[in-house]
Amino acid sequence: MGGTKLKLRRIQWIQVVLAVSVVLAVTACAKKKPPAPPPAPPPSPAPTAMLTANPNAIVAGQASTLTWRTDFATDVSIDGIGKVDPSGSMKVTPSDSTTYRLVAKNDTGSKEATARVTVTPAPPPPVTSSTPSESDAQLFSQNVKDVFFEYDSSEITAQYHSVLQANARFLQQHPNITFVIEGHCDERGSTEYNLALGDERANAAKQVLVQQGVSGGRIRTISYGKEKPFCTESTEECWQQNRRAHFVYGK
Amino acid sequence: MAADADIFPHEHYSRLPIVGSLALHMVLFALAIFGNLIPSGRGENWGGTEGGGGAISATLVSSTPLPNPQTESQNVLANESKGLSQSLPKEAPQEEPKAIPIPAPDAKQKAPHESAIPKKEPPKQVAKAEPNQIPYGQGGPVSGPYGSFTSGATKGGFGFQGGQGDFGSRFAYYVDIVRRKVSENWLKYEVDPRINDARRVYIYFEINRSGQPTNVRVEQTSGIPSLDQSAVRALQRIDTFGPLPAGYPGNYVAVEFWFDYRR
């Protein structure tokens, strides 16, 4: 009598323990394993900050992309925008020339970075164009896709050839759009060689577009080598993400 | 780049009992490991005979175990004169040490300077202890403790003929520099590897004011052209030994470099 009751309780107890451990195991597995912590930074280093605007000269109505990167900062904000992530980018469409100021703070001190966007008044809208230029930028980013490369290669593979063809079709429908193709590389190689390789990648993409009938005068190319990566992990996925020709709207 | 390895073909698979087989394998094992140390006139097989970049691993000189060339232990008197090693010691020159370019106030210091340095009488000719040392007759003795030259088993010396025959005693540090630089630049592998020892070779050259070796010539050949040439090339490789010491009045100093090659 007492014995069975005890046994039941024990079974229940075991079940509870099992259930709890299963739950713990599941949540532990589900929880993403944090990456190995970087070597501890020296106590309270001063923050660093960098802010760029690309392009830094626009016509009124066009957009510019602010890109910023900070290190060691706990509080980062940009005048006129507010609190932002420590690193990131965002499009802005100032109507007048503006100097954007970024302030990165931590308990040691703060660092500022500025970027200026010069705005020239909009030219009279071309008669033929009926689309306002703001949505051009949006359409551009929706329809013009980046292409990716194999390691150490600037060859456009068949898969990305069709992507470029699709890009070309959009660009031919919007003949007033000008843009930049940026060539990027993954972090593994050497600075100078990667700048040259990125240059080849940007040019390769440009060549395909030109063959498809897009006027070369609308296209500027620049290589950033491995200097402006899209991600910074040392993994095959991130490296593939960085080996690309990146399309950017505007001058 | 894997090291060359001699794989000795095991031609007869022995059916001897295990012990015999093991013993044989041990012998082969030892041979395979140490066989590479047997000099095999392999000669010059470096470089890219196979076009498209036959890059080959090499080692830096420091890892090559050169024997300690510390022959300074035999403090032989600095002396320029040719002839037997038991030459009379020349007393040190009494000219004021012009080497100090520090102006006048030091004039007072010169007298005490000379007497302050105890005149070390040169340790007696320990040269006899050193078997293949100073030659009889031509060749000139080593200058001070620095003029002797060693590389591997090869021994030699420098004779400086300049000034009043006291170059080596006054500017021993310069002699040392010459010795070092020639040592550094003498590539023994340029000598035919079949040569194990040779007759003495005498190389003559001059060092001009700015330290460049000039007028390099073989004064007495060893009879082996590759040996003579390796010495001449060592000197040609040297751009400068550094300017001649300020206290030396001549425009150049003549040097005789001799050595007995031993592999």
Added chain:
Amino acid sequence: MKRFAAIFLSAVIASAAFGAPPPPQDWIRTGTGLGVEKIRLAVPDFKTATDPDSKKLAATFNVTLWNDLQAAGIFDIVSQSFYPLSAPGVPQEVRLGEWAAPPPNAGMLVFGNVAVQGGSLAVQGWLYDVKNAQSPQVLGKQYREDANDDNARLIAHRFADEIIFRLGGGIPGIAESRIYFVSSRSGAKEIWQMDYDGANQKQITHLGTMALSPHASPDGSRIAFSGVSNVEWQILMYSLELNRAVSFPRFQGTNLSPAWSSDGKWLAFSSSRAGDSEIYVADVMGSNPRRLTNSKGPDVSPTWNPKTNAQIAWVSGRTGLPQIYTMESDGTNVVRMTDQGYAVSPSWSPNGQLLAFAWVRHYGPGAPGASDIYVMDVASKQWVQLTHDGGRNDFPTWSPDGRHIAFQSNRTGKTQIWSMLADGSQARQLTTAGQNSQPNWSFK
């Protein structure tokens, strides 16, 4: 039994392949006195007066002198614990016997005195040949500058260079040379400079975009570098005398990695003005560029043979992964130097005989990307590996004396500038703030 024997035989073969010492190797001479015993140099602290100014500057002087002589690569500095208790300040106080005998057992002695008199720093220094009692003096020098810390360091550099010049066989010391490099510590990648030992780090450019690949002119008056200007990569020129950018022609395409010939007449660089990046040579004003290479794939990072200016080494991806090539300075006689892997960033040694470069000998997808600094003898293609720490080591640059190499390494977690002797020893870190890369050692 048969199986046992087979296993044993394969073990023998395996150990023969890997365990046997390689046959006696040919060797490369990097001119650091390797294989020849180094001069044993005793460097006691210079004597100084008791006032605090003198003591402070003497301390700076002593540390700098010691470090310069230590870093020279040709001396064996005798440890201070072996020195006799009283160090000489003037020649009368020298007792050679004390220094020549063990424990110091020195070959040469450096001594002197430092004093501050009326706002002026006065230093007297001597170099004595300890083993030559009859005429020990090799050098005697006197210096006088305004009394401040920078001058204490400057005098020490000068005196160390004199000693190195005398005892090192006529090759000037590098204590007053500079290293130019790229630093991100201001927020953007800019060109900076520092003394050869990492002191006096100063920002030079303030472009705010991206400045890379600095190369100082042979006379030290200008720095050529590649920078983003108006969304293009151009060769930009900065005058150190005027402290501002000076004009240089703009070319189409991406223009990178400028390199000066040692006679100050030519500039080689990489340009994709014709579509694909190739090596060009122009005069130092940028006029009359001539194309030297003509092949697919990136061609970048040229370096001149500074002894003859008749050859250029550079990096080409014409066969796939980048390799090092050499050619005559008119573009003929192209020779491939590396045979595998990923080889970049060549730098030609001042004596014209060696190439330093960064190499990943086994490179491929998934490879960790570790690269090391190697030195190769140009004539024989024999090479030696200098770094072995498994990190990323790149951009070697030779010092003017040919005995040191500066390079970038991420072995501490961030990319920093390091320097080492040309045999790979005595590596030391020169920078710490931010990320620092692409060092370029001045020509003198």
